[in-house]
């Protein structure tokens with residue numbers, strides 16, 4: 001088996017472009033029918049784009065927020081980083097408030113805050129460099145994770161993924177979708193199933209489109225077909241990303257992930273979480289403490305703009321859930337693989 005991955009073929013989509021003056025975001029609300037970039041000239045436009053899911057996916061919103069800080073600082077006059085930080089603090093708080101569950105957003109802002117606080121007169125360059133480093137490190141982490149995760153997969157396997165964890169959700173290549181890309185490239189994965197991911201349809205609209213760009217033909221399933229698929233024996237692994245991984249290994253990810261993990265365990269299917277270390281939150285002890293974003297119930301009333309529910313019905317729309325660590329077979333980060341994660345294994349890998 002040739003384990004080398006042709007990144008020119010398998011890593012072509014870039015959802016976030018920094019022009020030197022503005023941030024361009026591939027508008028994920030319009031995919032797969034239009035490939036349009038939205039231009040953000042200030043940090044509040046970036047915060048609004050994160051909230052509206054123009055840009056989405058845990059690592060991608062962290063990267064976008066980092067460039068948002070650069071934009072917030074653009075018209076500021078400051079003698080050093082500490083002065084600049086005071087001037088951008090409220091813009092940083094608005095960026096941080098754009099979405100609550102993915103820790104990568106707060107993590108990227110904390111990195112920007114830290115370097116700015118320590119910077120001297122060259123604070124503007126320092127800020128630019130840090131935003132670029134956050135993006136570059138994410139891409140490198142994804143490529144590394146792809147190789148580590150794929151190595152766990154027996155050649156010829158089928159896999160099921162959820163939501164969109166690909167280039168669109170990251171600096172490039174993807175987390176869970178990076179593992180899947182690597183697995184396909186190495187001949188380990190023979191068939192990829194993608195769940196639709198109601199209500200926003202990240203699977204149907206984004207994952208399927210992304211894989212097709214690479215020449216990988218995925219099989220789309222209704223979310224409600226997942227347990228039945230597992231029962232057929234066609235998948236050996238469920239492979240998902242994460243928005244926050246706690247100190248005990250509990251993992252928040254797109255709503256529906258938890259029921260996939262329960263179903264996987266019942267059917268003897270393995271369950272893998274692939275995420276960069278920027279998604280690990282050792283300050284949060286367990287999944288019960290994670291704030292779960294709830295979005296407009298209106299997302300449940302229609303599909304593609306066409307109303308599907310009767311008028312005046314009520315709805316509840318939590319968009320993430322928590323998979324307890326006991327249901328996870330492997331957490332894959334760029335630092336390595338943690339099998340059967342728990343608080344002890346997480347501490348050994350990530351410290352206190």
Ligand code: MRU
Nearest residue numbers: 056057058163165169241242254
């Ligand atoms: O609401 P979204 O689309 O931002 O949710 C994204 C997910 O849940 C992804 O699975 C997660 O961020 C990992 S992406 C590499």
